[in-house]
Amino acid sequence: MAKQSCCHKKRLRRGLWSPEEDDKLMNHIAKYGHGCWSSVPKLAGLERCGKSCRLRWINYLRPDLKRGTFSQEEEDLIIQLHSMLGNKWSQIAAQLPGRTDNEVKNFWNSYIKKKLRERGIDPATHKPLAEATTTTPSTACRAVFSDAELIPATTPLQEQDQVEQMLEGLKMPLQDWSLHGNGNGNGNGIPECYLQVPTLQAFDMGALQQHCGVFPSASSSSTVTGLSPAGADAGANLPWLELGPTDTVSGHVVDHYAGALDELRWSDYFDGGFQAAAPTCQGALQGPCVYDGVKVDDDDAVQFDVHGLSNWC
DNA sequence: AAATGCTGCAACCGCAATGCA
DNA sequence: TTGCATTGCGGTTGCAGCATT
Numbered sequence: 633m634a635k636q637s638c639c640h641k642k643r644l645r646r647g648l649w650s651p652e653e654d655d656k657l658m659n660h661i662a663k664y665g666h667g668c669w670s671s672v673p674k675l676a677g678l679e680r681c682g683k684s685c686r687l688r689w690i691n692y693l694r695p696d697l698k699r700g701t702f703s704q705e706e707e708d709l710i711i712q713l714h715s716m717l718g719n720k721w722s723q724i725a726a727q728l729p730g731r732t733d734n735e736v737k738n739f740w741n742s743y744i745k746k747k748l749r750e751r752g753i754d755p756a757t758h759k760p761l762a763e764a765t766t767t768t769p770s771t772a773c774r775a776v777f778s779d780a781e782l783i784p785a786t787t788p789l790q791e792q793d794q795v796e797q798m799l800e801g802l803k804m805p806l807q808d809w810s811l812h813g814n815g816n817g818n819g820n821g822i823p824e825c826y827l828q829v830p831t832l833q834a835f836d837m838g839a840l841q842q843h844c845g846v847f848p849s850a851s852s853s854s855t856v857t858g859l860s861p862a863g864a865d866a867g868a869n870l871p872w873l874e875l876g877p878t879d880t881v882s883g884h885v886v887d888h889y890a891g892a893l894d895e896l897r898w899s900d901y902f903d904g905g906f907q908a909a910a911p912t913c914q915g916a917l918q919g920p921c922v923y924d925g926v927k928v929d930d931d932d933a934v935q936f937d938v939h940g941l942s943n944w945c
Numbered sequence: 946a947a948a949t950g951c952t953g954c955a956a957c958c959g960c961a962a963t964g965c966a
Numbered sequence: 967t968t969g970c971a972t973t974g975c976g977g978t979t980g981c982a983g984c985a986t987t
Contacts, residue, residue: 646956646957647955647956647957647980647981648955648956648981648982649955649956668972668973669972669973670971670972670973682972682973683957683958683972683973683974684956684957686973686974687955687956687957688955688956690974691954691955691956692955692956719976719977720975720976721975721976722974722975722976733974733975733976734954734955734956734976735954737976737977738953738954738955739953741953741977742952742953742954743953
């Protein structure tokens with residue numbers, strides 16, 4: 633016999649929530665907070681399990697939820713993060729203020745997945761469908777950058793750790809960014825948290841953009857609601873979206889291809905232009921080649937470990 | 946107007962991680 | 967160290983509403 637859920641065992645209510653139940657839960661949490669979820673239903677007078685209450689609160693009742701359709705910027709960001717993180721919906725949702733993991737997951741499964749397939753892109757690997765059939769899904773994030781020569785130097789677990797650390801680092805408060813970055817703190821204008829990222833001695837977001845090919849340019853993504861470090865809840869999300877190429881230590885190198893990168897929007901990716909745009913981008917790279925791992929510019933030559941970078945792209 | 950199919954969202958299920966005694 | 971309770975997460979299912987026949 634199949635194992636039954638906690639709601640079944642306790643003969644609790646299941647299915648859709650009534651407005652009355654919502655009210656009870658809302659009122660209870662407004663007064664007392666949720667505390668221990670297992671005790672919430674009893675205290676709130678609900679015939680639900682704590683798990684169900686928690687889910688209802690997180691996915692529906694929470695006051696900071698942003699309802700409605702996803703913006704183009706949010707969509708771009710989801711795809712970008714999915715290419716890096718895979719189906720880590722909670723981590724992806726954490727970068728989208730007001731969105732829940734469930735919402736992001738549903739949006740992915742019902743819309744983005746389909747859209748990518750229509751464009752001939754395998755949503756699991758982010759590679760062209762024909763090519764994707766010959767590769768394993770576990771290479772998802774590297775697969776996106778297939779035209780760059782990426783050497784996996786870590787295990788999948790290490791990759792996961794590094795992505796997590798990166799995201800963690802990006803969550804530092806805005807004041808810390810301004811404190812450590814822009815010439816303060818380390819003298820390079822690099823936020824300290826970047827320097828904490830394993831394998832990266834210095835961090836060039838422009839090069840990352842070029843290398844990974846997935847980061848929307850500052851101009852294309854700075855309009856994301858609540859994502860801008862200049863915004864009210866800034867700093868909690870993706871500062872790189874605001875970091876123009878000249879924010880980096882190798883600023884003038886980036887200048888060579890900054891314009892080309894601005895053309896590399898996710899909409900291009902959808903249009904199959906991701907591959908098409910790459911040569912354009914490379915063409916714009918008349919200057920030093922960042923792929924070689926070292927920025928070759930006169931004055932402030934800086935180590936750029938592009939293979940380290942690939943570990944968490 | 947009724948039947949059928951499709952879609953998107955809300956909720957459930959089961960497992961893993963975590964906390965605690 | 968172990969076992970139990972709780973929480974969090976990702977995959978999956980069920981259903982309401984809409985579109986099509």
